[in-house]
Amino acid sequence: MRATVRTHIVLSHLTPNESITVVNTCSGNNSNNNTNCNTTSCGCPYVDSIRKRESEHSTTVNDRRPVRVLITGAAGQIAYSLLPMVASGKMFGPHQKIILHLLDIEPAKTVLDGVVLELEDCAFPLLAGIVATTDLKTAFTDVDYALLIGSFPRKEGMERKELLSRNIAIFRTQGQALNSFSSPSVKVLVVGNPANTNCLIAQRFAPRIPKSNFSALTRLDANRAKSQIASKLKVPVDSVNNVIIWGNHSSTQYPDIRYAYVDSNSGNSGSSHRERVVRSVRSEVNDDKWTREQFVKDVQQRGAKVIGMRKLSSAASAANAIVEHMRDWELGTEREGEMVSMGVWSDGSSYGVEEGLIFSFPVVCARGGEQRGRYRIVKDLQMDEESVRMMKATEKELVEERNLALEVLKASENSQKSK
DSSP states (O other): OOOEESOOOOGGGOOTTOOEEEEEEOOSSOTTTOOOTTSTTSOOGGGOOHHHHHHTTOSOGGGSOOEEEEEESTTSHHHHHHHHHHHTTTTTOTTOOEEEEEEOOGGGHHHHHHHHHHHHHHTOTTEEEEEEESOHHHHHTTOSEEEEOOOOOOOTTOOHHHHHHHHHHHHHHHHHHHHHHSOTTOEEEEOSSSHHHHHHHHHHTOTTSOGGGEEEOOHHHHHHHHHHHHHHHTOOGGGEEOOEEEBOSSTTOEEEOTTOEEEEEESOTTOSEEEEEEEEHHHHHOOHHHIIIIIHHHHHTHHHHHHHHHSSOOOHHHHHHHHHHHHHHHHOOSSTTOOEEEEEEOOSOSTTOOTTOEEEEEEEEOOSGGGTTOEEEOOOOOOOHHHHHHHHHHHHHHHHHHHHHHHHHHHHHHHHHHO
């Protein structure tokens, strides 16, 4: 007999302070292969894995054409952590072959060539080819996924307008390259900071590509928030779900635990009966002062803390977040109804956020079928007064960044016309 679930709940709509108990009754064996309930073949909702999600879409490696994955800033430290994960199947699953397109600037070419040597020496079975280049057209031609990591870093004494000006030049050019050379269905993830506004610029110069195919990375912030909650509650980090990041990938972001829950299973792993307990994070923490004054600040400032201690920005954690973001976007969120955070295009219809911003919302990514590879913004979550205040603050910053970017673009265009 197959495992049965007595009670079905939509976990994305667990309200603040709510706890639910769900009893799953399993036979202990699967009729297909006689494996225990704690294997990925059982069908229990809490044992879903990337392998199961990936297998819903295909069967063997040979059935699929290789996909082309562009990584900019490929000689940098984030890419160095990211590339083995992509090439080994952690992003798109164990059946999907990859052709890597690696782009960096000319001064980094020797380092880039060294990275290629290391990738070759790994002998990844899924790595079907490598295109390493400093040429924009070569890098962007026919890519299916574009991970835009490289950006101009903020230096000491640099004003915000100067930083935006440097990055606008980069992401305008890359947006034009996406528009001219990439697959029309390319999915774009912008990582280089300021990620939300850089994403907006790239999107602006790639009108051939749907706006919904552009996103900015806020999964790292969500992972930081999950880790803080797990530490506070002394629970495994993978039991913490539905933590939301609203707004900008910056110190104004709003980490929101009001709809987060802890999903735990009690009982012996060999038992045929398990009790699944779903508890509200907010009620478990039971300390709004800690949430407002410490948790939010710790998540907002975590990147700066890493830089202060390493003297370098986050690399391994950023790479891991990139993999999770793209894996969920392409293969679907791991648990049915689970919310994850993505910086995506605002059309003006969600939570009063102004149209035309790249804003981090809670989303659900489709698993399989015609909707595969698509996300939807989770609508109609209740917003309390504090949440509205924090969302307005991060929206205000994004509006200011956008307006400043448009000002820089206009000045650049006027300068070119006068030459």
